[in-house]
Amino acid sequence: MSQESSHGVSAPRKDPIARKDLLALDLCGEHGDDGGGGLHFVHDATRVGSAMTSATDTMVSASPRHRLPTASSWTLMIAVLVAVLALMPLGFVLWATVVTGWETAIQLIFRGRVGDLLINTVLLILLTLPVCAALAVALAWATERTDIPGARFWSWMAVAPLTVPAFVHSYAWIGLWPGLNGLGAGVAVSVVAYFPFMYLPVSAAFRLLDPALEDQAASLGLAPFAVFRRVVLPQLRLALCGGALLIGLHLLAEYGLFAMIRFDTFTTAIIDQFQSTYNGVAAYMLALVLVLCCFVLLGLEAALRGRSRYARLGSGVARRAKVARLGAWKYPLLILPLVTAAFSLGIPALTLGRWLIAGGAGIWRMEEIGLALWQTLAICLVGGLTTTAAAVPIAWLSVRRPTRASRFLEGCYYLASSMPGVVVALALVTITVRAILPLYQTVATIVLAYVVMFLPRALVSLRASIAQVPVELEQAAASLGRSPGNALWSTTVRLAAPGAAAGVALSSLGIMNELTATQMLAPNGTRTLAMAFWALTSEIDYAGAAPYALLMVVFSMPLTWLLHHQSKKIAGR
Amino acid sequence: MTLLQLTSLRKNYGSVAALDGVALSVPAGSRTAIVGPSGCGKTTLLRLVAGFDEPDGGTISFDGQVLADGTFQMPAHKRGIGIVAQDGCLFPHLTVSQNIGFGMEAGRAVKEARAAELMDMVGLDRAMLSRKPDQLSGGQQQRVALARALARKPRLMLLDEPFSALDTGLRAATRKAVTEVLTAAGITTLLVTHDQGEALAFADQVAVMRAGRFAQVGSPRDVYSRPVDATTATFLGEAIVLPATIGEGRADSPLGLLDVDDVAYRGRAAIMLRPEQISVTREGRGGVGEGAVGTIAEITFCGPTCDVRITLPDASSFRLDIPSREAFSAGDEIRIGVSGAAHVFR
Ligand SMILES: Nc1ncnc2c1ncn2[C@@H]1O[C@H](COP(=O)(O)OP(=O)(O)OP(=O)(O)O)[C@@H](O)[C@H]1O
């Protein structure tokens, strides 16, 4: 879809940039890096694939920095304002800690409950990530590098679980095994819900690997398995790191999935705290620990990723990778995608189908469903548009006027978006209640939360398409007598529209499946699909919840397709 | 002794025959160059020998052992054949030292010591050992790739246009250095290039390739002065091809009566002269009339030489570079002398 229309415009520059940012999209849909490091994050993605980092640098030097001082300083001001708003939740948590005072803080943090939660969280992450990584690498290898029957189909099936919101996954498992609970269940459901986040970048990285390196390694005497271990795996490292960080942040932020199977994490504990006693201070301290966990993940990822370059060195286009002939192994290997699909898609389909049939026509309470649908679409559209609009200034700056400041700002956005929804919501609730009550539970506040959480999704799409519009067009328009703003509007903005549309779509996808912050912040009387689903399952009305789950899946489908399509396009194949 | 033997090797990509019956025998310790225009199948041939692809027909045998035939294919990692690819193909995630040590089976200290030795051998500074490949120039990358392949002491080394990334000056120097290294190590080498000068300078044996076949295989001097046909002749260097009637070891041609290298042949045939066999003098100065008389139709000054087109009395014409010290101009009459025998295309 999207970028097609602006293709021919600047062919030589287009590819590296587009690849880079789109990959980043897959990797870091909604998370970031430590202060000022956001761009590194986007850069990793570059290294994941072979998209050349240098292309950005060339662009940097190619773009004139001295033009339009007023226009860019205005843009910068807006970008700074957005960054300040985005960092508000993080700032709030720190502020709350300071206000609480050391003694109380230490008392609230170093207690058994927090220890239990921490053990749960650490075990969850430590068990889920390796399983996801192994599954993603195995599936990516099978679909990209072997002649397994229906490779393309299985590749779609490996991405399709993203259409099912995480909490619908656990709803489906509970439907089959009502007693499911605890760590084992948490790991199992997390793996099926989130492994596509690793599969996407890893399979893209497989497509971008230069098979000549593998040939070379063989000529140096390495047997096939050694080649995989010493040449292929190291080059997948960045994709694996990026995917692992994304999954890790999701695990920290997820509420519905774990609440449904009664597995306690910081997020579920904060929400319990918030709903039952509104014990502010205890909730803030849990949030602080949660934020610290995020920082640990970000730091670990940055350390593991390293600084080295993984791009291909050679010139020309890499030859296509040879497909491994499986021969007799063809059918045994099919078990892998089959079993994966059975758990990640079969179970949701089975449970949903069962409830839909069991519920019959009675569960289709059209009025309520219609209202929820309408409200969801409205809030997705408003949220998506606002998020994208908020990303425009920084996207334009980072492409057209890349400076230290713009890189730092980008880093701020990524950092802010890696904060779990519950922290963002908690902060906004407290701030509005205490300081600006009229804004409490209004559309404005919830939209701000979405902007904070999903801005990077819009940013990567926008950056990619702005980078495709040659700056010369803007200059040509200016030389034809347009004012700077008008020139910008009539060239770059017009031509970047497809990227903006993708940005709106991808942030909307996030908003539609968002439950935590939405529940805490939604204006009175709002009932989105996710909220209605959650309310019904809480009343153990599993049949009644089924239509809402179905609708969420159906609306997620085109957006997931978009995500997969973009990751294919990155590899140019 | 023959180290590598190829017989009627074929490889198709879909309907394209990349290799169409290639036969070659490479003596141990020799240097063989395969030269041919872009797309003629040179890389394909090396990939088959290295074991990266399977031939569709024919056999490859190495040191008396069959590496590949219609049914059997020995995997690349068991062949012990080194290859330096067109762009070096260094592992981007490893340092130079790790790249060189990649294929060695030894302890870390041994590897590092050996890497340092190899760096000296290929003429690179040891300080580069800790760098990443992207911090090296193209030529340096290629030499590291050579060092990496040498580290395993292969008996056969395949070089795929290893000098194409270098500029002209560095190219000759690197070629010389590489030749020395390989000769010193006694490694049989198969070099692929599309630069005929490089092939002739490098090899003991040259194979001229065209559209998936070998047009001619022989010593550099042989293929240069006795090419099988006009296309081969012009591919290997400037050639003047003229029609002639041949008999008794002499040819009656537009350039007069010339000696030929084929005494047995009689009848009409094309003959070839290399430009260095031809000398021109201003007509009327030398006095005695030896050789044919021609006219300078066009002349372009190119520094040390002038590029001239000479027309002969029978209205045929040919191009030639002549030293620019003699100031000819268009329309001048010249006398054309020929030394050595002309080559006959039978
Ligand atoms: N993987 C492939 N699929 C289809 N055709 C191929 C493939 N690889 C090579 N060919 C074709 O085979 C022929 C020989 O290619 P090869 O790479 O061996 O040429 P080359 O002589 O090495 O050329 P160059 O000097 O440009 O490197 C070409 O016509 C090429 O188009």
Ligand SMILES: [Mg+2]
């Ligand atoms: Mg080639």
